[in-house]
Amino acid sequence: xxxxxxxxxxxxxxxxxxxxxxxxxxxxxxxxxxxxxxxxxxxxxxxxxxxxxxxxxxxxxxxxxxxxxxxxxxxxxxxxxxxxxxxx
Numbered sequence: 001x002x003x004x005x006x007x008x009x010x011x012x013x014x015x016x017x018x019x020x021x022x023x024x025x026x027x028x029x030x031x032x033x034x035x036x037x038x039x040x041x042x043x044x045x046x047x048x049x050x051x052x053x054x055x056x057x058x059x060x061x062x063x064x065x066x067x068x069x070x071x072x073x074x075x076x077x078x079x080x081x082x083x084x085x086x087x088x
Contacts (some may be wrong), residue, residue: 052086
């Protein structure tokens with residue numbers, strides 16, 4: 001979950017609920033799209049929570065096609081609408 005944990009969505013859905021239910025939480029100190037992709041692959045992240053700008057930056061990375069994202073089951077967007085051209 002990449003949503004800021006100081007914001008309600010990031011705090012509850014990205015930290016509190018997963019912790020209460022026994023899920024592992026992977027946090028970054030500062031968002032970096034390349035590192036985020038590496039962490040998804042390395043840590044087998046299953047649910048990703050981001051704001052649209054983060055998502056767009058991640059899918060624009062040159063190494064995206066070489067990154068194994070098969071562990072992802074869901075991507076949550078919060079904070080703003082994801083522009084329609086980026087939804088696929």
